[in-house]
Amino acid sequence: MARGIRGPEGRYGWAFVTPAMVIIGVFLVLPILLALYVSFSDWNGLGSPLGNSRPVGGENYANVLVESGLAQRDFGTAIRNNLYYVLLVVPLQTALALFLAVQVNNRLLKARGFFRTAFYFPSVTSSVAITTIFIFLFASSGAINQVLAWFGAAGPNWFADPNGIFSPVTGGLTADGPLGLTWAAWLSGPSVAMCVLIILAVFTTSGTFMLLFLAALQNVGTEIEEAASVDGAGSLRRFFSVTLPMLKPTLFTVLTLGLIGTWQVFDQIYLTGGGAPGKTTLTPAFLAYDTSFSELQWGEGAAISFILFGIIVALTLFQRWVLRDRDLGRSGERRARRAEARLRREAEGARS
């Protein structure tokens, strides 16, 4: 009987997953293997990489990571730029998304639908359209600078300004730092142009993440908050001691997605001049593309891609590890109990 029902399932199961497996195999797994080979070869873009190149060992990786020269300096610059991008975008987009979600989840708020639409809409538009709009907004005599002028401030020529925002402070540090850059370069902060891209990222992603927080808030419900409010907890206290702890899983999801996404900036860099001004908006994702497609150093470009892959995988695993630590309720409880017992013992020891 069971056999009669289950019998053809094997065939159908494979038939149903085959289209997906073929596409993913041919256009994802196979390409990665091919690119992995190219990253260890000296292929120059002519003909097929198989047969028109020779293996050069880890030379491409060494050029980027160890040997001092232009390749290493460019890679260092790209990492530096992206690091500042990540450090600013991830906390800002998470905090703003959380703030917006809490506000538009408030039952007493009128026109909640309007606010949700307003905050989410930028997430719908394509990177190309929104970057075009930002170039218009942040032009030297553009909308942003005209608003700044109302307050008597003279805005910079945003997209053309390569100065790091901390560079007045760090200018004197001429000692060499990692990856062929001076410490002054490492510590000078994101350039003014990069700051615009940071604002752009926060602007377009906060709506998406707002929806993730909103879904979590709706699952949590309002009972516990109301109970805390009856107990006399103020709204800030209520947020930090009641709501936020319950949003922890979503918070970690948003942080992980943010960390993965911010290491992948490509479109905006392509559209704003490929790292201009002065390579201060260059990112590893764009550098990999540029090294391969413009400089025809395919091996080196592929190597940068795989280093970037490594960075993203490492960060994801790190996040997952942190997340698991929080989720393991039992071992956490055990640890808390042990810590409490120790404190009690110490307190007793101090008393006697």
Added chain:
Amino acid sequence: MTATTATGAPRIRRHHRTYTTGQIVTTAVTYAILILLAVVYIYPFLISVAGSFKTEADATQNPLSLLPQTWSFTAYERLFTSVPLLGWAGNSALITVIVTLSRVFFDSLAGYALSRLHFRGRAIVFAGLIAVMAVPNVVLLIPRFLILKQLGLYDSYAGMIIPILIDAAGIFIMKQFFESIPVSVEEAARIDGAGIFRTFWSIVLPMAVPALITLFILSFQGSWNEFAHFIVSRQSADLNTLTTGVASLTSGQLGEGNQYPLKLAAAVLMSIPVAVIFFIFQRRILSTSEGGEKG
């Protein structure tokens, strides 16, 4: 004094009133902040639409004004005459339709097999899927170009479309959804003699409409807005989509001036389809359906 101790009611009322005043101040501040933020989020789009109807000098000098000094349709005229915007839109539409239909169908097919059909190797296929989902898209740019060259698909519709016909995250979404619906209905159908594909097509899929709509929205937005893949999979101008075409306007080899009205008009036009989809499914996307009106 005597009044309050006698009844106690005025004290309660006064207490209530102060509470309300505090609330009014908080509410006013909250509204002020939210309205300001809403303006910050919406105004850029409004002045972009306005800017597309301005003359170039007007757009440059008065970027903030919502009304053009004189209405100018030059930008739109140029987009439809000297710029091959319609060709780009045609390519975008073709690719979006094929990719969206394919993803909705094949992703749910595979998701169904992974959640309901027992076949040897299912666990391995699913583990592979999870691993594939971890591969970031930008890392695939160079590898995808290499394989398209190798297979002779570079710079063709096939090369632009086939690699993105299926997306692992969509399979995952559908698998999760199928696991949330009760298995009893299908088993009844199967015992009644319906074949596996029939059961899937006429019994399971109709129950999965909410997930299918989610997948449809994600696929539509994803393929209409796709940019990086079309940068590495083609080079001829005939194959430009709206994203790559407008990008060539934006990063600007356009002759004189800043051409803001033209660029803004292109950005506005290319955003219309995704905006329409968004407004159609707004309630579902923003989860305002439950309690949205009641609350």
